[in-house]
Amino acid sequence: MAAFAKNEAEIADRVSRYIKAELKRADVTYSGLAERLAKHGLKGETEASIKSKLARGTFAATFLLAVVAALELEGLKLEEI
Secondary structure: OOOOOOOHHHHHHHHHHHHHHHHHHHOOOHHHHHHHHHHOOOOOOOHHHHHHHHHHOOOOHHHHHHHHHHOOOOOOOHHHO
8 A cells, every 4th residue: 555645735646647547548538538527517627627637636526536437437546546
C-alpha cells in the first residue's frame, strides 16, 4: 500500500494521475470522457474543462465519482491513488 499523501497538493497530483492513467487504459480521450460524463449528468464538461481540471488537480468529488462511473470502473481503491 502506498503511503498516504503528505499534503493536499500531493493528493491532487495523485488523483489527477490516476484519472489520466484510467483514461489511457480505457483508450478514452478527454473529448470521449466529456461525452460519457454528459450521459451521467455532467453535461457542461468539455475537452478543455477536463484538461484544465486535470492540469490543476482540483475538482469536486462528484467529478471524480462521475469519471469512475463514466469509465465503468468497478470501484476506487485508495491504494491505487
